Amino acid sequence: MSAFFHDLREALHAAGCPPEAIKTEGAPGQIEVTWPYGDPMTACDIYTVHQHAVRHLAAQHKMAPTFMAAPQTGVGSGLHLHVSLWRDEEDSAFWAPQSGVLPEPLQHSVAGLLTALPHLVPLYAPTGNSYKRYRPHSFAPTRFTWGIDNRTCAIRVTGEESNPHLENRLPGADANPYLALAATLAAIIHGIRNQPKLPDPCTGDGYEDVEACEVPRTLDEALTDFVDSSIPSAAFGSDAMDHYVHAGELEVGALAGQVTDIELLRGFDRA
Template sequence: MNNQHAMPDADLERGAFSSFMDLKEAAEHGDIRTLLAAIPDMQGRLKGKRLAALPLLDEIDADANAPVAEACAYILATNINMDPLAGFDLTGWADGFRDIRARADWSTLRLLPYLPHTAVVLCDAVYADTAPVAIAPRQMLRAQLERLAELGYVPQVGLESEFLLYNRDGEPVMPHNMDYALDHPPHLSDFFRHLEDALFDAGIRVLAVKTEGQRGQIEVTFPYGPALEACDSYVLYKQTVKHLAVRHGMLASFMAAPATGVGSGLHAHLSLLREGEPAFATTSPRDLPTEAMRHSIAGLLAAMPHLALLYAPYPNSYKRYGAYSFAPKYMNWGIDNRGCAIRVTGHGQGTHLENRLPGADTNPYLGIAATIASIAYGLRDKPNLPPVSLGDAYTDQTSPSVPWDLSAALASFASSSLANDLFGQDVVRHYTRAAEAELAEHRRMVTDIERELLDRA
């Protein structure tokens, strides 16, 4: 193994931190010198500060729940380019872009094996009075988990991530379709080994890594676990992928549609536990979905037109959807049918749902929050379950279409009484403003297609 891939702190077992005191002991011994305090932002990226570990830990020793850092609130009120924007209730020029606090969730503490002497902790955004920032993605998911728990259910989530790898020249790292291949070129095998080792050493468990059907496309599958933990692991995984790709002379893209005819998803596999038992379990592959599953599917499909904005937040997101793309065209459901928006899959105790609407650009906290909110709505209000889609899901014109673009999704979200009921007016206003900003920027930009007509105008 190349030295740059080796664990920088040989005396530490990666991913072994279990408490604030573990971290402090490692800092006192000099094993950990830097702590990344990270707030997941609206786009699912990690924003925060590199903190000197020992001085910080000495300062907050008496109160491990104290905020560990401050940050400009605009990190939760901006676009993908990090432009300061007006029009958000959270902050803006009217209050001079005030600060929010980062309160560490020490249960998320992990070592980062690819950065020497460095650990990371995910933080919740709070106000000066320590009240949570309701529009923060992590808080939005936590609120939906609490609502589902009130109905007696606990979700288990497994994410399935797709992304594209490019060489420095902008070409995909694979010259052709290598779906399910095991004869990967050496440079790709080296990247996989580095990624798998880094994730394992950070305590992020992976079920499988495979090459996909598009040139340069990779799929990484994660095991089932608690919903918040699944999303926490995912945002750290995504940062790891991007970091290691650069080290290997590559670029990793999590765009939903990085090229015409190419789409990458973030499929969400989900089941429910009730009193510790799987609520979707069947005894035979021929069995109909359980009552809990039927209500869950009905809720997902009824809410999907209202919440598409949370699954697909950018103009580019909607270029992934289309016929025979392995992304849904209609909001329908089917049994082991990858053309549907909601797929019933697995068998026996492992029977579960797969939400195939989220793209690779979906913020996992928002996508899972929307999924859980919809399921809770189905279990509580019991909307009618549409007929199952049989055969070719792309010809199922009896089901509502996935929105054609962000403006259509925005119109449905902004005016939706259901979205307001599930998430509250503050959240709806905030993410409406975010989508408006993305659309305004997209409409302002001159595209490559237009530039191709330079000599014809």
């Protein structure tokens, strides 16, 4: 892996998007790549370049890369988005001058994420496989919760105490970065405009917070929430919404009639 890491780092530097870190993660063959913060569209462009570089270089090293959210049972890969709001290049809207007190823009942003993201799930979990990543105690959230440096939550407030930022842990590695970030920003705007009530932070195991809304268990369930809510069309317009509903329905239909290995394993000799 070290030779692949070296070549990937060199390629990303040459492409003008040097990474902050490249390292192995919890599962065999799983790697994490991070970048310094910057402009949101540029960040999405960099991630897209990175995907092309990974596929090209992996082939040269006789490896097969995948960006599936759940490439194996019990293994999940995420696309965690770290977000902050700025009034200009030197004035963070999340600046917290008083220790232990979240500034109002941050409170409204978190509340908006918890309120709107349940209705925008197909934009950051677009495939049937996406939902197999959301498993208890997997570091992928199963409920729409938030907490301070709590990795069992969907939304984590992290960073320096005086200058925190948000981490959205819901998108999987299979997400389109532009759509996942668009959903995140739409939810933040929803929070700032409508100022929904912010629930108490989760200070323990977010997987056990039965009061919090559950993450959908299937793409079909997520599409139902997407269609029934007014939030997606208000944020993106009805034409865009219809497009992604159609895309999701095609994905559901492609999987619906397929006989899987686990069905054969469980049913071949039992039927």
